[in-house]
Amino acid sequence: MTISDVARAAGVSPATVSRVLNGVGTVAPELADRVRKAAADTRYVPNSNGRALRRRVSDVWAVIVSDVQNPFFTGVVAAIERVAVDRGFSVVLCNSDEQVARESEYLRLAAAQHLAGLVIAVASEVESDLRTAADIPAVVIDRRVHDHLGDSVMVDNRLAGRLAADHLLEQGFRRIACITGPSDVSTTEDRLAGFRARLSEAGAPIARKWIRRANLRAEGGEAALRAILRGGDLPDAVFATNGPLTEGAYQALQAEGIAIGAEVGLIGVDDDHWTRMVAPQVSVVQQPVAEIGRLAGELLANRAARGPGPAQQIVLTPTLLARGSTRGH
Amino acid sequence: MTISDVARAAGVSPATVSRVLNGVGTVAPELADRVRKAAADTRYVPNSNGRALRRRVSDVWAVIVSDVQNPFFTGVVAAIERVAVDRGFSVVLCNSDEQVARESEYLRLAAAQHLAGLVIAVASEVESDLRTAADIPAVVIDRRVHDHLGDSVMVDNRLAGRLAADHLLEQGFRRIACITGPSDVSTTEDRLAGFRARLSEAGAPIARKWIRRANLRAEGGEAALRAILRGGDLPDAVFATNGPLTEGAYQALQAEGIAIGAEVGLIGVDDDHWTRMVAPQVSVVQQPVAEIGRLAGELLANRAARGPGPAQQIVLTPTLLARGSTRGH
DNA sequence: GCTTGATGAGAAATCGATTTCTGGAGGCTA
DNA sequence: TAGCCTCCAGAAATCGATTTCTCATCAAGC
Structure with a gap:
């Protein structure tokens, strides 16, 4: 069903059909009605490849x-x-x-x-x-x-990292780990940078072994947290730099029976619904x-x-x- | 940058460029190389409107x-x-x-x-x-x-409803409510139908006031559950017929301080991550x-x-x- | 040496829409 | 009534790619 078919059905030229359907130029009302009727009758759907080609x-x-x-x-x-x-x-x-x-x-x-x-x-x-x-x-x-x-x-992601660090320090955490993404993802990288900077300023620099990079899925976060646990030396808090990582970290802590908050603090990024449904609720840095x-x-x-x-x-x-x-x- | 530009740059006709880039027909290797080089040099991206128009x-x-x-x-x-x-x-x-x-x-x-x-x-x-x-x-x-x-x-959604009903009956629930979607959504409608049928067969038909329709978002599920609570008469279990509705129902129960499982049972549909992260974990009918x-x-x-x-x-x-x-x- | 066939590549038609060009009809002015 | 506009709608050009048509060249076969 092309514009020519519609034109034939309405007894006009393709140009007129185009003018009617796009509302450009002037067409006699009577013709316009005939065109509209023909288009509706034939269930005409303009080919957008033709249109885009011409219209660019x-x-x-x-x-x-x-x-x-x-x-x-x-x-x-x-x-x-x-x-x-x-x-x-x-x-x-x-x-x-x-x-x-x-x-x-x-x-x-x-x-x-x-x-x-x-x-x-x-x-x-x-x-x-x-x-x-x-x-x-x-x-x-x-x-x-x-x-x-x-x-x-x-979003000011360095600030996001600093906010997380500030909060953890304020709450008395000092032995802090971070689960973050690949180094070529600027968001998680900046959050880590801001986080590290703030901790260093406070005289509690983050230990290298406690910085874990993971792929940005829940599985990645979970694996990273388990790797930290396998290290033997337990941090007292963890910062996860995006939503899925936070989810994975939470799942690993829970699966290992570690009391979140009491034994190990957890702060994440992105306020997904589940963060308020679990107990204890999860602290996060929220993006707008x-x-x-x-x-x-x-x-x-x-x-x-x-x-x-x-x-x-x-x-x-x-x-x-x-x-x-x-x-x- | 069109196919003609590339053709000019390579000193051949547009037809030849097309043949080379699509690997159809036969073109002398030397010409083909020139075409490929010209296409790369000019960063040529074929206009898919033109192509789709011709190829249909x-x-x-x-x-x-x-x-x-x-x-x-x-x-x-x-x-x-x-x-x-x-x-x-x-x-x-x-x-x-x-x-x-x-x-x-x-x-x-x-x-x-x-x-x-x-x-x-x-x-x-x-x-x-x-x-x-x-x-x-x-x-x-x-x-x-x-x-x-x-x-x-x-998915066999009537079966999904029956599975939920079966399970609730088995667990001893009898005063059961259902939060479901608009009647023109076949999935939630079928789940409700299967659920009702099974409860009726068991001699514990669901009360009309305990069937609540909501829009298919968490807010809808939450509002529906609150409406049930406002009814004064508390059911002993709730079936929510899709993921967001389940989430909303959970949130409302939690916000009202109702002990999920002990006071009011909850079963949902779709095994979203959060269902295993909360305590108690949420029973669901899972779709593949x-x-x-x-x-x-x-x-x-x-x-x-x-x-x-x-x-x-x-x-x-x-x-x-x-x-x-x-x-x- | 001439015919036949295969091969390679340019010319031109084509897809379906939009838009410019063109010309006829009708109205207005001098 | 001649001349000039305006308005409307069809004819034709156009967008950029693909594909068919056409033709030139060259090799093989008799």
């Missing part, structure tokens, strides 16, 4: 995230969608699953389709390469990318999830509307939520 | 789900992606957010782009209309749709998440490869996971 742009945004199963990202995506729907865009979500190769494939796809915009949380600060999609407006969120100078919405998504969406919409111009780099502030898992030492 | 099909699948924030769906999507990547397809995820209008928009988009395939969990059994995308191979998952006869992967996604992906790949043929309707079996939240009555 689509009305779809892609959001590429590194882990669709992480509630932080789905929360951000939901907020982006709200803005997009509001401005008449559609959003498709792509999951790179922390793999640079899959990310590149999605970037290629976005560029090849000449999408209207792109929001991306990269898989790797050093290896990710956004040049493939350099032609379409992009907003980088959550994680920094090597030499990207465009719009971005980030909805705000990140909203701002990313608005930045993208503005960039698309206003064209090139000075890049905006927004940095938001995290918040400490102190709870039972870091009390009772 | 793309290599992208869309997965439309009703709630990206529900771990059940993201789990299924991750499994579909594994199959897709394996077969050389890309997957984009679309979130209808339980809204038929947004779902239609995504269906229109999928049809307009002539995507290679579609996997969908509909927003409404009665209102969702897949005819818009009738031209592309589709697999329906999770929820039934009014008069859809194509491929599908479902990865299996659903894998089968949906394979069904779609086969359909695309083999063309029309008899539809396959796969029904999987849920499993009961009995835990502390339904003990101790």
